[in-house]
Amino acid sequence: MRVLVDNSVLHHSVEHQSAWLDIGVERWGGNNGININTGRLASRNIPIMIKDTKGGQQSKYIAALALAHIKGEWEAHTTDALDLERLEQPSNKFLGIGYASFSWFGKIKRVSNSTLSGFSCIFPSELTPNERFREFLSSQADSEYLEIRNHLFEVNRSDKSNQDAWHLFCVGLLKLDYLLTCDTALLGQIKSIRNQQFRKRLLKTVLLPKNLCELMGLEGATESDFSYLLNFLGGWR
Numbered sequence: 001m002r003v004l005v006d007n008s009v010l011h012h013s014v015e016h017q018s019a020w021l022d023i024g025v026e027r028w029g030g031n032n033g034i035n036i037n038t039g040r041l042a043s044r045n046i047p048i049m050i051k052d053t054k055g056g057q058q059s060k061y062i063a064a065l066a067l068a069h070i071k072g073e074w075e076a077h078t079t080d081a082l083d084l085e086r087l088e089q090p091s092n093k094f095l096g097i098g099y100a101s102f103s104w105f106g107k108i109k110r111v112s113n114s115t116l117s118g119f120s121c122i123f124p125s126e127l128t129p130n131e132r133f134r135e136f137l138s139s140q141a142d143s144e145y146l147e148i149r150n151h152l153f154e155v156n157r158s159d160k161s162n163q164d165a166w167h168l169f170c171v172g173l174l175k176l177d178y179l180l181t182c183d184t185a186l187l188g189q190i191k192s193i194r195n196q197q198f199r200k201r202l203l204k205t206v207l208l209p210k211n212l213c214e215l216m217g218l219e220g221a222t223e224s225d226f227s228y229l230l231n232f233l234g235g236w237r
Helices: 007-013 059-070 080-086 129-137 143-155 160-173 184-191 196-203 209-216 223-233
Strands: 002-005 016-028 034-045 075-079 111-113 178-180
Touching (some): 007 080, 059 209, 059 223, 143 160, 160 178
Antiparallel strands (some): 016 034
């Protein structure tokens, strides 16, 4: 199974951030010394919440997919377009920051794919990378891409529809099976497409981690699964 991993999944994979764990007060310098607060760095679990009506929290399913990937049960992919989008975001959004931070997808190697033939972006520029990307997409004439873009634009008249449409288009372009996402706004837009046949077609392609787990016959990660992953990833306790 070959899956395009959306940046939103990488963001939701970072559930553990560095935090200072207070151990208590110790005497520094003997009996005549001073009291010093001591502690150590530890991981603080800060899951990113999704409303139950929109699919619910995806933590245990993201972790289950990470374990399945370690076992070689699916293949993760990315594109130059997704890589480009991350340039304007802080790196800790996708990787975590600090010694005690880590991502469930931290060791998942994604196959890179080139999809932006003819695209170039010069730095510095008056346009941001995303603005240049959207400008490039506005000139694309592929009928499949335009169909997806037009349907999304009917629901949400935003330039972001160009980018979302491109990622959806790339699933077919690269002959992948699914787009894995935690972008519930995008899923909501797809569910609002008026053309029923086209709506159903896209909904078969775009999956939350929970949906992909169900498709693969996977349960959500258990506490022992989480512990195994923590050790495998070098996570801090």
